[in-house]
Amino acid sequence: MKKKIRLIVNGEEKVLTIDVQQTLLEVLREDLGLTGTKKGCNQGECGACTVLLEGKPVSSCSLLAVKADGKAVTTIEGLAKGGQLHPIQQAFNEKGAIQCGFCSPGMILVTKSLLEQNPNPTTAEIKEAIAGNICRCTGYVQIIEAIRSLVP
Amino acid sequence: MRLLEFDYFEAENLEDAVAHLKKYNGSCQIIAGGTDLLTALKQRLYTPACLVSLDNIPSLKNIKEENGAIFIGAMCTLEDIINSELVAKKLPALKQAAWEVGSPLLRSLATIGGNICLNTRCRFYNQSSFWRSSREKCFKAGGSICHVTNKQESCVATFSADMPPVLIAYGASVRLIGPKGTRLLPLRQFYTDNGRFPNEILTGSGEILTEIEIPTPSSQTNSTYCKFRLRNSIDFPLLGIAVLLILDKGKFCKDARIIITGAGSAPIEAVEAREKLLQQELEPQLIDAAAQIAASEIHPMRSSFVSPRYKREIAGVVLAEALEKAGGIRE
Ligand SMILES: Cc1cc2nc3c(=O)[nH]c(=O)nc-3n(C[C@H](O)[C@H](O)[C@H](O)COP(=O)(O)OP(=O)(O)OC[C@H]3O[C@@H](n4cnc5c(N)ncnc54)[C@H](O)[C@@H]3O)c2cc1C
Ligand code: SF4
Ligand code: FES
Ligand code: FES
Numbered sequence: 001m002k003k004k005i006r007l008i009v010n011g012e013e014k015v016l017t018i019d020v021q022q023t024l025l026e027v028l029r030e031d032l033g034l035t036g037t038k039k040g041c042n043q044g045e046c047g048a049c050t051v052l053l054e055g056k057p058v059s060s061c062s063l064l065a066v067k068a069d070g071k072a073v074t075t076i077e078g079l080a081k082g083g084q085l086h087p088i089q090q091a092f093n094e095k096g097a098i099q100c101g102f103c104s105p106g107m108i109l110v111t112k113s114l115l116e117q118n119p120n121p122t123t124a125e126i127k128e129a130i131a132g133n134i135c136r137c138t139g140y141v142q143i144i145e146a147i148r149s150l151v152p
Numbered sequence: 153m154r155l156l157e158f159d160y161f162e163a164e165n166l167e168d169a170v171a172h173l174k175k176y177n178g179s180c181q182i183i184a185g186g187t188d189l190l191t192a193l194k195q196r197l198y199t200p201a202c203l204v205s206l207d208n209i210p211s212l213k214n215i216k217e218e219n220g221a222i223f224i225g226a227m228c229t230l231e232d233i234i235n236s237e238l239v240a241k242k243l244p245a246l247k248q249a250a251w252e253v254g255s256p257l258l259r260s261l262a263t264i265g266g267n268i269c270l271n272t273r274c275r276f277y278n279q280s281s282f283w284r285s286s287r288e289k290c291f292k293a294g295g296s297i298c299h300v301t302n303k304q305e306s307c308v309a310t311f312s313a314d315m316p317p318v319l320i321a322y323g324a325s326v327r328l329i330g331p332k333g334t335r336l337l338p339l340r341q342f343y344t345d346n347g348r349f350p351n352e353i354l355t356g357s358g359e360i361l362t363e364i365e366i367p368t369p370s371s372q373t374n375s376t377y378c379k380f381r382l383r384n385s386i387d388f389p390l391l392g393i394a395v396l397l398i399l400d401k402g403k404f405c406k407d408a409r410i411i412i413t414g415a416g417s418a419p420i421e422a423v424e425a426r427e428k429l430l431q432q433e434l435e436p437q438l439i440d441a442a443a444q445i446a447a448s449e450i451h452p453m454r455s456s457f458v459s460p461r462y463k464r465e466i467a468g469v470v471l472a473e474a475l476e477k478a479g480g481i482r483e
Contacts, residue, residue, distance in 0.1 A: 001159050020160035023190070042153065043191040045386055047257055056231075059257040062187045066160055067207065110256075131385035132255025 005069040009034070010078030024068050025049045025060040028075060036076035036105050040134075047133030050106030051075050057110045059132070076105035079112070088112055088150060095146035099137035106133045111147050120151055153194040153280065159202040166329050166362060169204050173358050174331055176202045182360055184227060184266035187258045192271070196281040197293070212265075212362060215239065224364045226265025230315075231256075233264060242368055245375035245394060249318045252379045255386045265361045268316055268326065268339070272309035272350045272417055273388065274455040276300065292348045300455045307347030308453040310414060316343075317394035317411035317419045318377050324366045328352065330359030339364075343418035347455070350417055372398050372406070378474040380466050389414045390458055391466050393446075395474040397434070402480070405429045410442075410471065415450040415463060422446040425471065434479040442475065443468040 001020045006013065009032060018027055025042075028034045028051065037060060040048030044062040051060045052074035079086035085093070088111050098104045107130060114121055114129040121129070126147050135143060163169035173180050179201040183189055192198055206212055212227035215236050222242060224233070230250040233239050239247050253259060253267065276284070276299045277292050289295030292307045300308055316339060324339045342352050349355045369375070375396040381387040391414040398407040408429045410422040425446035432438050447468035452460040476482040 001157065003160065019157070021155035021157055023155070026154070043194060044187055044254070044258055047255065050257055053260075056260045057257050058261055059187075059255075062190050062258065063261060064160075064183070064186055064190070067186070067205070129256060132257035134386075 003066055003069075005066060007065075007068060007070075008072040010074060011072075018065055020064065020066050022065045023061050024051065024053075024063045024065045024073070027065040028060060028073070034075050034077050038102055038105060040102070045134075046103075047106045047110070047130075048102055050109050050133060052109050052113055055113060055116065057106075057113050057132075074109065074112075076108060079108065086112075088115075088146075091146045091149050092143070095142050095149060097138060097142040097146035103133055103135040103137075107135065107143055111150070114147070115150060121147075123148065155190070155193050156196075156199060158200055160205065161202060162205045162208050164208055166209065166360065169206060169209075169360055170330060170358070172202070172204050173360070176200075178356055178358075180204060182206060182269075184263040184269075185229065185258075185261040186266075187254065187262045188266060188270055192278075195279065195284075197271075197277070206360070217242070217368060220368050222366045222368055224264060224366070226268075226361045226363060227263050228265075230259040230262050230264065230267070234259070243318075243322060243366065243375075245318045245377045245396070246315065246322070249314045249377040249379070249392070249394070252377070252389075252392075253314050264315055264364065267313050268319070268342070268364070269351060269353055269361055270311075270313040271354060272307075272347050272455075273312045274300065274307075274309035274347070275457055276455070277309060300453055308417060308455050309347035309350075310453065310456045311343070311350060311416060311418050312388045312414050312456075314377070314379060314389055314392055314413060317392055317413045318375070319364060319366065320411045320419055320421070321375065321394040321396040321409040322366045322369060324364050326361055327363040327365065328357075328359040329362050330357055334362075336365065340419070340421070345416065345418040347417040369396075370398065372400065374399055374478045374480065376474050376477040378470050378477065380470050390456065391415060391463055391470055393467070393470050393474045395471070395478045397429075397475075397478045399434065399479070403433050403435075405432055405434055410446060410474075412446070412450060412467065414456065415452045415467065420450055422449050422471070424449055429475075434475065434481070436481070439472050439475045439479075439481075443472040446471045 038048035040046035049061040183203040212225040233250040379392040396409040425442040452463040
């Protein structure tokens with residue numbers, strides 16, 4: 001069964017005809033070519049597929065794209081502007097919070113949402129915010145430091 | 153793994169949704185947040201011809217207090233519950249349980265209705281179809297043998313949702329709507345203790361859960377939820393215990409409820425441990441005695457990843473912790 005949906009992806013309106021059984025992750029990667037959003041476990045356990053839906057981080061592998069109809073989606077491609085990395089991306093770079101990079105889009109988007117809601121999070125609040133995102137490389141210490149470096 | 157094709161129907165009202173479920177005659181399911189359902193569909197545990205979404209029915213998203221009871225719509229997300237001031241003030245253990253479900257990335261999608269309707273889980277069943285194909289189909293998957301008990305036609309899959317034990321401790325009821333009209337059912341009666349068809353809806357009643365009704369707890373009520381799992385995030389509970397105490401003068405146990413998830417095919421009430429507490433002063437020795445009793449009251453099965461003996465051991469530890477917390481003996 002097909003359905004026409006409208007997404008606001010990184011500020012741009014996209015009208016698409018999709019199969020109702022497609023996940024938001026599949027639509028982003030395959031229909032829109034936005035491969036910055038990663039497929040890890042494909043079952044809600046790792047956070048590699050994190051995007052912001054109306055500003056809130058969600059696992060896009062665990063969400064049918066039809067359920068995002070009419071909503072704003074932010075992916076990692078939406079952060080850098082005019083060839084300039086977003087300050088969160090810069091902080092992750094500088095603090096060594098990126099190794100293989102597979103978890104980074106998710107970690108960075110979760111950070112964006114956290115700092116928008118709470119510009120002054122404690123370390124405990126930072127850990128809670130990234131609790132759904134698994135990183136196999138960094139051991140989390142540098143990621144937490146990168147986020148802390150953004151807190152005034 | 154991709155999802156197989158299905159039809160998708162966005163109901164405009166509950167009558168619509170019930171009629172649609174009926175039309176597909178069993179091959180149709182409600183999709184709430186979809187956080188559990190999508191994985192189950194990818195694993196080919198179910199292959200419905202149609203999914204019915206309740207997203208367009210705003211009345212299912214309310215949280216309110218009226219005439220001495222708190223009403224929570226089935227489509228409220230766990231994040232809505234965590235952010236609700238009413239819940240934080242009147243039902244603190246429910247907020248705690250919601251906060252411990254899965255991860256933040258799921259809680260903004262996952263609903264309380266979906267949590268209540270969650271199927272039981274088993275290490276032989278909740279796997280990809282490829283993984284499952286390495287053994288004979290188990291009873292729950294449509295075969296005849298149970299790999300846990302080695303018996304024919306039995307299923308002892310584990311009930312593992314976090315919200316129901318707390319809701320049962322608070323005395324919650326659920327409102328269901330179906331082809332025969334609506335009914336209000338005490339939540340504990342919603343569960344069948346049958347690993348294969350663990351609740352009224354999964355037995356094929358064609359009903360939809362619309363609302364949860366909880367009598368507003370008295371000011372003497374102390375409640376908490378303690379969850380045990382190997383990682384402090386993402387994981388389902390290996391064991392979770394909800395405790396509600398009605399304390400007189402802050403220490404005499406006028407009433408108590410102890411409800412355990414992760415220890416059987418339904419939420420289990422530790423009846424004898426409760427008896428031990430009644431009319432007694434809550435102090436460390438009594439807590440230890442009640443914890444030991446609770447550990448012997450449960451009969452967990454090897455459908456979970458840890459051994460039954462381990463779970464019984466943990467049950468005592470977790471219950472003691474929960475009683476100390478609810479009794480104000482520790483933070
Ligand atoms: C990685 C991961 C970790 C998880 N960890 C936990 C955990 O720690 N604790 C926990 O309790 N759960 C956990 N879950 C399971 C799940 O995310 C939650 O239980 C969630 O609350 C389910 O709600 P949902 O709205 O997503 O349900 P859905 O997936 O939409 O539905 C679940 C089931 O309920 C039925 N259903 C839903 N709503 C209704 C309704 N109103 N009427 C009738 N039937 C209905 C559906 O048909 C389906 O069978 C986890 C899931 C994942 C993927
Ligand atoms: S308990 Fe037995 S029948 Fe039930 S899911 Fe597990 S193996 Fe299958
Ligand atoms: S790919 Fe979505 S959570 Fe792992
Ligand atoms: S940097 Fe490799 S998974 Fe996080």
